[in-house]
Amino acid sequence: MPLFETESLVLKSYNLAEADRIVVFFTRDHGIVRGVAKGARRLKSRFGSSLELFSRVQLEFFQKEERELVNIQQVDLLRSSFDSASSPEFLQTFSYLADLLTAVVPPHDPNEKLYRMLKACIDAADLPDANLAALRFYFELWLLKLGGYLPNWNICDICKRELSEDETADVQADFHLICANCRRSRNRQVLTGSHRQIFAAGQKLGPAEFAEFAKDLTEQVAEISGIFKRIISNVIGREVASEKSFAVNF
Numbered sequence: 011m012p013l014f015e016t017e018s019l020v021l022k023s024y025n026l027a028e029a030d031r032i033v034v035f036f037t038r039d040h041g042i043v044r045g046v047a048k049g050a051r052r053l054k055s056r057f058g059s060s061l062e063l064f065s066r067v068q069l070e071f072f073q074k075e076e077r078e079l080v081n082i083q084q085v086d087l088l089r090s091s092f093d094s095a096s097s098p099e100f101l102q103t104f105s106y107l108a109d110l111l112t113a114v115v116p117p118h119d120p121n122e123k124l125y126r127m128l129k130a131c132i133d134a135a136d137l138p139d140a141n142l143a144a145l146r147f148y149f150e151l152w153l154l155k156l157g158g159y160l161p162n163w164n165i166c167d168i169c170k171r172e173l174s175e176d177e178t179a180d181v182q183a184d185f186h187l188i189c190a191n192c193r194r195s196r197n198r199q200v201l202t203g204s205h206r207q208i209f210a211a212g213q214k215l216g217p218a219e220f221a222e223f224a225k226d227l228t229e230q231v232a233e234i235s236g237i238f239k240r241i242i243s244n245v246i247g248r249e250v251a252s253e254k255s256f257a258v259n260f
């Protein structure tokens with residue numbers, strides 16, 4: 011049985027039988043990996059506090075070829091998010107993002123860019139007074155971008171003309187934009203130049219810088235995030251649960 015070692019983020023964990031836990035990791039080198047942590051529920055577990063949600067760890071696991079669940083051999087804590095994770099909003103936010111990630115990305119499919127992005131979002135969320143709504147938006151945007159699902163909002167989808175900085179355009183059912191000249195009927199949803207500036211900034215800035223940039227743009231960020239959720243729902247073939255629906259248990 012080969013032994014693998016990789017840096018990872020702890021995404022979710024479930025109780026299994028009396029003493030064990032199933033833990034879902036987002037690993038840098040192997041994508042999403044689900045494993046059994048034997049004895050993790052015992053008081054003096056060898057895993058200690060290394061399986062706390064959204065911690066960054068060095069993970070060692072054995073994998074049998076035909077099995078989806080790996081055997082977790084060792085987990086060493088690199089960076090704890092324990093203090094942040096005591097905040098319900100932090101837990102809700104990242105449980106929601108972990109759910110999106112596991113819905114969109116198949117297991118054992120490495121994606122280092124996405125890994126680094128989630129890691130940077132968690133680090134940004136650990137800063138004092140973190141703008142979690144902006145970080146949720148940022149993650150949704152990059153999940154779509156790296157998956158190739160992000161529409162091009164720089165142009166009108168019909169005449170292919172580049173939209174000017176302050177131009178308002180209609181959002182189509184396929185999430186592309188069309189300009190006022192090409193519009194045949196009035197659509198319910200429009201994006202302004204300011205919405206598109208937020209969209210562009212999210213693709214240019216790091217998560218902490220974006221959170222700072224977006225701090226007075228809460229409403230517009232939420233409006234674009236609503237469109238992202240509809241795109242993600244289309245991709246995964248089901249409704250995206252809202253971030254508020256993640257119950258938090260202490």
Ligand SMILES: [Zn+2]
Binds near residue numbers: 170188
């Ligand atoms: Zn047009």
